Amino acid sequence: AQKVTQAQTEISVVEKEDVTLDCVYETRDTTYYLFWYKQPPSGELVFLIRRNSFDEQNEISGRYSWNFQKSTSSFNFTITASQVVDSAVYFCALSEFTRLGLGGATNKLIFGTGTLLAVQP
């Protein structure tokens, strides 16, 4: 069964520290996608990154970087030089393309339980 595990429930750091959020996933499919979303205190879900199962290159976007390792089924997220504005709940999610009967398909997202990141000034 598909599953996403975010073992870190809460992390507290002081501003300018680096922090890594862990994500481990389970899937039997060879084709899948992984996502990270941010949920700030205001409540909306903000897309951060998408990675497909065939692309294991690490990605860097400003202070954010992602490390995808298929060998360990992990897709970890690092924030460098954290800032107070980074305080939020971060969700890792897995999307599988599930082919249904009669030519249909679905790509529901399976979310982890989230990691609450608190960055103290």
Add this chain to the structure above:
Amino acid sequence: DSGVTQTPKHLITATGQRVTLRCSPRSGDLSVYWYQQSLDQGLQFLIQYYNGEERAKGNILERFSAQQFPDLHSELNLSSLELGDSALYFCASSVGRGAGDEQFFGPGTRLTVL
């Protein structure tokens, strides 16, 4: 702003009542998804529609139903409400139904059942 709109933003109602949550997807998006976020269950997929047709069901209760209209907006109907239905309900949309399609989330409707 994701381009996905949801109304109302907040809803307070009593047990046993029925409510309707509304979602307008981004212009051009054909898929609409509903998710429920609660303290107990976390973020859970409820149901997906693609171009007016139901595509997949997740952990959606029988008391809940949804539909997608010809103009592609969607409504989630919750009936015989219970205290445990209190949650944040998100609508998301995507262009198609591919696994790699980014899902854009609306701001959510916070439902409180008293």
